[in-house]
Amino acid sequence: MPVFCTENIATELGISNGSPGTLVSVIFEEINGRRYPISAAVEFRAYKNSNPNAPHPHRVTLKAVTSQIHFRLPNSATVYTATRSQLPLIPAFAFTSHNAQGRSLDVCCIDLAGCSSIQSAYVMLSRVRHLDGLCILRPFGLQRIRNHISEELRMELQRTELKAERTKAYSRERLSWFYSLVPEGQVELLTRRELEIDVAALSGKCTCTFGNKL
Numbered sequence: 001m002p003v004f005c006t007e008n009i010a011t012e013l014g015i016s017n018g019s020p021g022t023l024v025s026v027i028f029e030e031i032n033g034r035r036y037p038i039s040a041a042v043e044f045r046a047y048k049n050s051n052p053n054a055p056h057p058h059r060v061t062l063k064a065v066t067s068q069i070h071f072r073l074p075n076s077a078t079v080y081t082a083t084r085s086q087l088p089l090i091p092a093f094a095f096t097s098h099n100a101q102g103r104s105l106d107v108c109c110i111d112l113a114g115c116s117s118i119q120s121a122y123v124m125l126s127r128v129r130h131l132d133g134l135c136i137l138r139p140f141g142l143q144r145i146r147n148h149i150s151e152e153l154r155m156e157l158q159r160t161e162l163k164a165e166r167t168k169a170y171s172r173e174r175l176s177w178f179y180s181l182v183p184e185g186q187v188e189l190l191t192r193r194e195l196e197i198d199v200a201a202l203s204g205k206c207t208c209t210f211g212n213k214l
Helices: 118-126 151-174 184-191
Strands: 002-005 020-031 034-044 059-063 065-072 079-086 089-091 108-110 134-136 195-198 207-210
Touching: 002 034, 108 118
Parallel strands: 108 134
Antiparallel strands: 002 020, 002 089, 020 034, 034 059, 065 079, 195 207
């Protein structure tokens, strides 16, 4: 059964919120005649066991995650707390265009008629690697793919562009000492090979070395 992980369990190992996997088995605990899942074995393609002799190198065991929910009842000032324990997994037979962002699929079936914006249609159509693997669920109006981006998205793009310019200006101001030694256009050289800069005239007899070790 295809599943998605819903928690950031170990992001460095490829097990995070939205990671796709395949459910292998579930272990239950019985309390008062009712069964509760306490752990599940899942195959995550992004994860690989460091042990080369592991029989299932992509398999991990996920335990139930316990969280607290605080709430108030209507017309009451009392704050109540509820505790919930559940496996950090949801079925992944289908998912939204938002969840599909960043994924590359061999085959997919999409519903363009249900798109709320041109952005959603673009994400749906661009997830599949080959046109032969694309299936469109039902007929759709051409306006679904001919519209311009929404005014809301335009405003968001303008906001992020303005934020980026302000961030660059702030960085230049805070790192003015650095750019006085290294011209801004040559900063990318620091990631390619070592660049030694003699700053003895500025701070005594001292040599600063910038390079791949940074």
